[in-house]
């Protein structure tokens with residue numbers, strides 16, 4: 340790629356409770372200081388990230404880099420927008436500005452400062468290929484950057500989004516605490532449900548699934564490593580199923596998950612790493628995709644690993 344002449348910024352100023360907005364200001368001040376042309380496209384409502392990214396990708400402007408500033412939900416929308424465009428391989432740059440930022444954690448993005456990151460993005464000659472997930476089913480077809488969860492973690496996302504304390508805790512930069520307090524609420528309310536998994540010509544049935552997460556990298560909920568072995572560069576997705584357990588057994592498992600990741604060895608946890616698998620769950624449960632609510636459904640989804648090109652300075656190790 341030759342010299343970048345313009346940066347098209349897609350900004351969700353709402354993300355991270357002002358964090359994305361302030362990151363964008365730092366980036367645009369820097370771009371002004373080096374006289375590099377840019378345009379800021381702000382998302383105004385749900386779904387805008389898809390629309391704006393699709394429109395920009397369709398323009399196929401040469402010597403232009405598209406850079407997303409927002410949280411995981413915004414990046415999810417922009418990836419889906421580009422994939423829906425006539426040029427689905429259009430690379431995306433990303434400056435994390437959300438409250439959870441699980442994608443940047445999962446790909447081990449080391450540069451945190453927005454100005455240093457835009458400098459690194461500008462200096463990249465070739466985009467980096469990073470795994471993403473793809474989930475398809477009747478009436479559903481989406482790409483995801485982090486994970487899709489059914490049950491417990493999705494209930495936690497639901498209660499967090501509908502909690503009056505979320506904004507307050509986010510203001511204190513305590514988004515993870517907000518997630519944690521609502522996790523306790525989900526423990527008391529999430530029922531067990533039936534789950535069928537099809538993978539590599541094998542079937543596995545669960546009568547009492549409780550946490551089900553198909554994931555591209557280790558993290559969900561703002562830094563909890565649901566599967567420490569997942570790797571966004573190995574061209575596989577991981578699936579973690581935790582059976583319904585209660586009381587002290589659950590408390591012990593949760594402690595393992597929150598501390599050293601040894602929960603994967605627990606007899607109540609099942610996990611696989613595959614290029615694709617199918618999940619069917621019933622009755623209706625909450626779902627989440629990259630931290631965004633999917634509402635309640637009987638899920639019937641085929642998962643497969645996919646890739647996208649990113650202007651992101653990351654390595655596999």
Ligand SMILES: Nc1ncnc2c1ncn2[C@@H]1O[C@H](COP(=O)(O)OP(=O)(O)OP(=O)(O)O)[C@@H](O)[C@H]1O
Pocket residue numbers: 351352353354355356382383384385386387409410411412413414436437438439440441629630631
């Ligand atoms: N102008 C806007 N006003 C309100 N909500 C918006 C606006 N633009 C986008 N959104 C919504 O913001 C949500 C995405 O937020 P995002 O995930 O990027 O930030 P976050 O939740 O702070 O970060 P993270 O997911 O990393 O914790 C989406 O639901 C999207 O529809």
